[in-house]
Amino acid sequence: MSVQHQHEHHDHHDGQHEHRASGHAEHGGAHSATWGSAASATLHCLTGCAIGEVLGMVIGTWLGLHPVATIALAIALAFFFGYALSMRGVMRAGVGFRQALKVALAADTISITVMEIVDNGVMVVVPGAMSAGLASVLFWGALAFAFLVAFVVTVPVNKWLIGKGRGHAVAHAYHH
Template structure:
């Protein structure tokens, strides 16, 4: 696998980790607070975008970018990944009978959340790795992270950069 594909895989896994954290947190909080279906989906999506962007933003800031550059890079790099992930995840949860009405004590809540996350992560990964590869090949998104490093092997740099802040893979 060439460096650009490795970078795309690493970037996608990193983004989707943040997305999954936000999704689970949003669904748990909304269910705990007794929110309805639409409100819980909105909270989960908002937190998925927040954490997905946050993990990329943090890594870009650590690599030496200023705040504005880090924000632009995170938005450019992760919007497609998070959007695909959220469409797949929430579509799956809405398709499971009773999943939106389940409570934190219900096995259905946890099993549908786990199944929807697994399915949507697989779909989002399959869709967004090629998108990230295309963007990196054009100097967009995560390619901007590597430009900040100034190193030759972008795939190794990206994996190393993400490895330094928590081994989320």
């Protein structure tokens, strides 16, 4: 048994088990939030968002939907896939569907919301990006740039949330 695992095991039996949001708990209930843990949480969030967003943009553009309808579809699918990826990890730890959904909602809602506001905002302000079409370098370049900007903006948000024991700190407890 590793030293850290023995310490956690001892804490649990003494009724003093701490919630370890980012792998290290500080005294006073605050959680350690490094830039690395924030970047990792944001990358995890971005993965689900990107899957949903690309799928929504492709479907909306392919169907010739109005840009507002395309963005709405992309946002809905981004939230769906973002939550689904979080739930998958939590359910692997033996948690039931309803509890996994609650954890995913607590872990990802703020992060996904910030990410969606930023990346869709970028897509709207890049001239011609929304109407460029799927075969256009402008469309895909603007989308990649939008994801990059959303990542950069969301990392500090996730760092703050993790430091407060919220956001991805909630789901991290189930990944050990």
